[in-house]
Amino acid sequence: MSISESDDIYDCVIIGGGASGLACAISTARTYPKANILVMDRNPELGRKILASGNGKCNIDNVNAMHFEDVTTFFKSLGVIFTEPDSDGRVYPLSRQASTIRDACSKELQRLGVKIKLCAEVKAVRIVDSSTTYEIDIHDIAYIKKGKGEKERFVKADVQGEETLYQIRTQAIVIATGGKAGPQFGCLGDGLDFAKSLGLEIIHTQPALCPLIYDDRSYNNYEKLAGVRAMGQVNLVRDGHVIYTEFGEIQFTKSGISGICIFNVSNRYQQGDKLVLDLAPSMTEPAIGALLKDKKVAGLEGIVHARVAALIYDMIGSKKAYEPLAKLVKSITIGIKGTSGWGDAQVTRGGVQMSEVLSDTFESVHHKGLYILGETLDYAGDSGGYNLDFAIYSGIVAGCHILKKDNKC
Numbered sequence: 001m002s003i004s005e006s007d008d009i010y011d012c013v014i015i016g017g018g019a020s021g022l023a024c025a026i027s028t029a030r031t032y033p034k035a036n037i038l039v040m041d042r043n044p045e046l047g048r049k050i051l052a053s054g055n056g057k058c059n060i061d062n063v064n065a066m067h068f069e070d071v072t073t074f075f076k077s078l079g080v081i082f083t084e085p086d087s088d089g090r091v092y093p094l095s096r097q098a099s100t101i102r103d104a105c106s107k108e109l110q111r112l113g114v115k116i117k118l119c120a121e122v123k124a125v126r127i128v129d130s131s132t133t134y135e136i137d138i139h140d141i142a143y144i145k146k147g148k149g150e151k152e153r154f155v156k157a158d159v160q161g162e163e164t165l166y167q168i169r170t171q172a173i174v175i176a177t178g179g180k181a182g183p184q185f186g187c188l189g190d191g192l193d194f195a196k197s198l199g200l201e202i203i204h205t206q207p208a209l210c211p212l213i214y215d216d217r218s219y220n221n222y223e224k225l226a227g228v229r230a231m232g233q234v235n236l237v238r239d240g241h242v243i244y245t246e247f248g249e250i251q252f253t254k255s256g257i258s259g260i261c262i263f264n265v266s267n268r269y270q271q272g273d274k275l276v277l278d279l280a281p282s283m284t285e286p287a288i289g290a291l292l293k294d295k296k297v298a299g300l301e302g303i304v305h306a307r308v309a310a311l312i313y314d315m316i317g318s319k320k321a322y323e324p325l326a327k328l329v330k331s332i333t334i335g336i337k338g339t340s341g342w343g344d345a346q347v348t349r350g351g352v353q354m355s356e357v358l359s360d361t362f363e364s365v366h367h368k369g370l371y372i373l374g375e376t377l378d379y380a381g382d383s384g385g386y387n388l389d390f391a392i393y394s395g396i397v398a399g400c401h402i403l404k405k406d407n408k409c
């Protein structure tokens with residue numbers, strides 16, 4: 001590794017051009033128009049994860065989220081208008097295209113004259129000059145374009161030889177690098193390492209808003225259901241007690257179970273927890289037993305998916321044991337080995353402890369001029385727009401305060 005010196009000094013450097021970083025850059029530049037602001041991202045384009053959010057439609061917020069007004073007002077100021085909330089309160093850009101959100105941010109950054117450095121991977125962050133200046137080590141990544149038209153994409157170039165680092169300095173630094181969820185979008189947990197190296201407390205991280213994986217015993221029973229989608233109630237059971245319940249579509253896969261309700265369960269899952277599924281939540285156990293016994297329904301197949309019915313018959317070993325059949329429909333127990341990996345996760349549970357930042361500015365309690373935003377913090381909201389709500393809000397708020405105290409601009 002070789003290091004080249006640079007004289008670049010900024011008022012504010014934002015590491016990460018994702019949801020929180022972009023909101024922060026706009027908010028800072030609007031508040032301090034003369035400031036010399038730089039946004040850096042390791043990707044060859046801004047907001048890669050935003051583009052993938054909400055299946056490409058970007059579920060930007062939720063009417064029930066804490067910061068709905070702040071976030072939607074901010075985007076309205078960028079010329080973005082929204083759908084009416086759906087039955088769960090979810091809100092999307094009216095275009096139902098995530099690119100509307102990302103492009104509106106890019107355009108505003110350009111208008112405000114904020115500098116953007118892409119393909120720039122931050123390697124380390126240090127405090128110099130007794131905590132009034134930060135120094136950042138950067139490595140430029142080389143990408144090449146592959147494919148044509150809609151299939152065009154950037155692929156990391158295979159560069160031989162040693163890595164060259166260069167350095168920049170800044171008065172204020174914003175860590176907006178996300179967490180570890182979605183490494184394919186550039187999030188590898190670097191911000192947590194930077195925060196740790198500056199002495200901040202990190203809460204253990206684990207993938208969340210993701211599928212849950214069967215333990216070995218459950219795998220033998222339930223892998224046969226791969227491809228089945230069933231409506232039902234999911235109970236998360238810890239030490240024999242139901243600690244959380246969700247209702248929705250449960251998707252059985254080869255290795256585990258998925259679906260939005262399972263994603264929300266994964267946000268609370270701990271090692272050793274089990275799932276108990278009720279696949280007929282609108283009916284009581286005796287009512288199901290009576291329907292089967294009195295032949296008022298064409299077998300279990302008339303109540304649950306035919307493949308689930310076949311499995312339940314198999315597990316009970318009889319088609320006439322009406323009470324046990326009814327009991328199992330309402331209490332299918334699934335042992336869980338863990339969550340699926342970071343590549344399937346939409347958010348990171350854990351991260352920089354919330355008490356490390358001031359709640360009204362997101363500035364570090366210990367280091368002046370250091371800000372931690374979005375998913376790098378220990379915040380993991382449920383599916384439905386809550387995570388973008390928090391990330392964007394943290395960026396807007398921090399941007400109003402960065403540089404303020406010292407009147408640097």
Ligand SMILES: Cc1cc2nc3c(=O)[nH]c(=O)nc-3n(C[C@H](O)[C@H](O)[C@H](O)COP(=O)(O)OP(=O)(O)OC[C@H]3O[C@@H](n4cnc5c(N)ncnc54)[C@H](O)[C@@H]3O)c2cc1C
Nearest residue numbers: 016018019020042053054059122178186374375385387388
């Ligand atoms: C597939 C998917 C779908 C989702 N859909 C939704 C949704 O519809 N609604 C919702 O509310 N939430 C959704 N989320 C969650 C939401 O996108 C994130 O919580 C949110 O984007 C976090 O914002 P952030 O600014 O903290 O981090 P990110 O948006 O993750 O941005 C971090 C940026 O930092 C860059 N970076 C990281 N390390 C470095 C480094 N060392 N040097 C330079 N750059 C670096 C990354 O490249 C990245 O661009 C989804 C997540 C995924 C993965």
